[in-house]
Amino acid sequence: MPGTEVLYTNIAQLATPAPGPQRGAAMRELTVIPDAALLVRGGQVAWAGRRQDAPSWADECDLGGVAVVPALTDPHTHAVWAGDRLADFEARAQGVAYETILARGGGIRSTMRATAAATVDELVALARPRLAALTRSGAATVEVKSGYGLDFAAELRMLEAVGVLARDVPATLVPTLLIHVPPPEGRAGYVREVCEALIPEVARRGLATAADVFCEREAFSVEETRAILTAARAHGLGIKLHADQFHALGGTELACELGALSVDHLEASGEAQVRALAASGTVATVLPGVSLHLGLPAAPARALVDAGACVAVGTDLNPGSAPLSSAALALALAVRLCGLTPAEALTAGTVNAAAALGLRDRGALARGQRADFLALEDRDWRGLVYTLGGSPVRQVYRGGQPLGGEGL
Secondary structure, eight states: OOOSEEEEEEEEEEEEOOSSOOOGGGGGOOEEEEEEEEEEETTEEEEEEEGGGOOOOSSEEEEEEEEEEEOEEEOOBOOOOOSOOHHHHHHHHTTOOHHHHHHTTOTHHHHHHHHHHSOHHHHHHHHHHHHHHHHHTTEEEEEEEOOSOOSHHHHHHHHHHHHHHHHHSSSEEEEEEEEOOOOSSOHHHHHHHIIIIIHHHHHHHTOOSEEEEEESTTSBOHHHHHHHHHHHHHTTOEEEEEEOSSOOSSHHHHHHHHTOSEEEEOTTOOHHHHHHHHTSSOEEEEOHHHHHHHOOOOOOHHHHHHHTOOEEEOOOBOSSSOOOOOHHHHHHHHHHHHOOOHHHHHHHTTHHHHHTTTOOSSSSOSTTSBOOEEEESSSSTTHHHHOOSSOOEEEEEETTEEOOSTTO
C-alpha cells in the first residue's frame, strides 16, 4: 500500500481540465501531458507534469504506461430502491403505453410501494452492488437521492440507508432529499408538510446536503417547486431541480432565478432555456442514459455548450428510466447522443459534475485538488469515452489510494 507521499510514474498521458466549473468553449481546454508523473501528498495533488521534471521521490508507483484522468463524479443517481421494473421494460418493448402500465400497478408507483416496504438494512443491501459498479466505472463521488418513499418515514429510511452506505462503500456519497411525486390526494397539505416537517427534520439530522424537486406536469408545479426549494434553502440545504424532462414549464428558469446548484434532465429544453442557463451560474446536468433507454430526444448539450453554459453529465441510475450503473458509459453516450466532444465530456464528468453538487475540491489533477484519479486501460485518455461494453478503467484511486477489496 503506497504511503502518504507517492510519486506516480509511467503515465503515458495525463489529461485534466482546469479546477472549478468550466463553461462553453473552456470545456474543451484540457491540459494533456505526455510521459507524465503525478505527486500525491496527504491525499491531495502536490504536483503534476512531465516525468523528466518530477521531483525526486523515494516512494514511487509505476502505473504501467497507461493514461490517467481525474476520477469521475456522478451528480445524479437514484441508487437506493427496492423491487424492479422488468415487467414495465418488457411491456414498453411491446408498445404498451406508460399510462397503461401505471393502470396495471406498474411504473414508478410500484417502485414506491416496494421501497416503502423495505427496511434500512434491505435498502442498503440492494444499493451496495449498484454503488460498487458505479465506482468500478470511475466514479469516486456519487450523489444519491431519496424520492421513492412518498410518506415521510420511507423518505427518511432512504436517506438513513445512504448514511449507512457512506460508511462502507468506496466512493464518497452525497445525499439529496428528492421531492419526487405528489400524492393522488391532499396535494396542498403534502407540500405544506414537506416544507414545515420533512425538510426541517432532514436538515436537523444532517441526512442530506441538498433538496431536489421534480418540476413537471405529472409532478410538481413551478410554484410548488418554488415553495419547497425556498424552505430547503431556509434550512441550509442546497437546491436542485429535475426539469424539462417532458415539458418546458418554467422549471429551468426557476432554477436559474434561485441560483440552484443544478437543473437536470433538460430533454425538452429549447432556446429560451438554453439562454437562461448560459446566463446563470446553475449547472445544466444532462442524462443521456434516459434518452437511450426511453427513446427520448437527447438534451441539447451541444447548444448549451455553444451558448456558454456549464454542462455536467450523470447516469440517473434508477430502475425505470435509466438502469445505467457506469459513469464512464454515461460520458460515452453524451458524446454519441448529446453531441459533446470527448474533451467536453471529460470536463462534464469531472469538475462540472462536482460543481453540480457544490464541490470545488475535485475533478482536476492540479495542486491542492483531491487526488481522485483513474488509471485507464488505454494509453490515450480518449479511450475513456471511446469504449463501449468493457470497462475503460483499470484502477480507481481516491485520495491517492487504490480502491479495492469487497464490493470492487
